[in-house]
Amino acid sequence: MNVCVLHNEVAPDAGPDEQDVLVQAAEISEALKRLGQAVSRTAADLECARALAAVRRHSPCLVFNLVESLAGSDALIHVYPGLLEAAGIPFTGSSAAALFLSSNKLIAKRLMACAGIPTPAHIDLSDCRPRVSAPGTYIVKSATEHASAGIDDDCVIEIASAADADAARTTFARRFRQGLFFAEAFIRGREFNLSILEGPGGPEVLCPAEIIFGGFGERPKIVGYSAKWDAASSEYLHTPRTFAFGESDRGLLESLKTTALACWREFGLRGYARVDFRVDEDSRPWVLEINANPCLSSDAGFMAAAHASGYGPDSVIERIMAASAQEGALS
Ligand SMILES: Nc1ncnc2c1ncn2[C@@H]1O[C@H](COP(=O)(O)OP(=O)(O)O)[C@@H](O)[C@H]1O
């Protein structure tokens, strides 16, 4: 079968968070070849007609969709899936609608609230008169950008009044260029990632991962940009993940799994996904975000969870392909 690996174009001077898609494209292409597929690769940019024509030239049975951003913004993550749907070309992962609804965190939070999925309270800082109903500690973050873009210690702030919220709006407007950013109630406590891989019996929650914050002292315990992308930084070295849990966590892990599956269902996810959680000091889980197309590189959380659950990269890729739109063509 012909599989076209479609990834976003990456500028040579782009940061490691953007360069990462090239690692994924290379690793997935290798896995596809090991699985006996004929593989082509196309880079996608804002010249959509050109990129689609390039995809078509390969006559793929399936596109492996790795388009994470366009023109340097994740806000356009749904564009190529939408075009592939319109063109009738099957592709891996979630639909355009599911990607749009989950990757815009403000929209996702509204949907989660409607579905009774716990997500921290927030203040919409794009609102010119932000309302502050609960004074406290918040974290300011982008609604549309991912990979901890712009997230650093100074994003954790106290907001007690509308004036504080207004000040935060001014301070962070330059950092979050797209303008869509918000303050979310800061959940002190543990952090978990739950990866989900679709299989013949439906979505399977893989071994839960916890991020361990060591040696942070008084600093906010967050996985900011350097913790994710600067391998030489102290934050990176002090945020290892673990899959080992004691018996006392059994109930908590069950509730994280149930909530992750509720996210899968509510957002109509397909193939694979990862749900990021914090758990507060009363052991209540809160969903921070739903990643409908989490990073698939070998050193990232999804493949690590798959490995812990007994799945190698090739079987992950096989399952993702099998779950894609055109299951009939794969058999
Ligand atoms: N409400 C929150 N409370 C505590 N920490 C948070 C909160 N929101 C984000 N963080 C920290 O910031 C990191 C990145 O935030 P997240 O919402 O997962 O965005 P993304 O991974 O898309 O950049 C999280 O892994 C977590 O460490």
Ligand SMILES: [Mg+2]
């Ligand atoms: Mg996250």
